[in-house]
Amino acid sequence: MQKVLRKKATVQPGGKIEIVDGDLQAGEHVDVVISPAQEPSPRSAWQVISEGPGQRLFKSAKEVDDYLAEERASWNR
16 A cells, blocks of 8 residues: 655745655655645534535524424323
């Protein structure tokens, strides 16, 4: 299995990027892929939940309460 080394770096003046890792051996051939970092925008918990897979079962707290009341009533039937 190939090892993947992921490092963050800051581009220095003149476009220079330095990668230092003790696991890299002198003379070893490596592939370097450069991808500009994208700053993540802060997301609220609501945004994270709403992007999850599937549909939300309940759209309000009242719907949750009504569902739970129906479930409890079914236990006594």
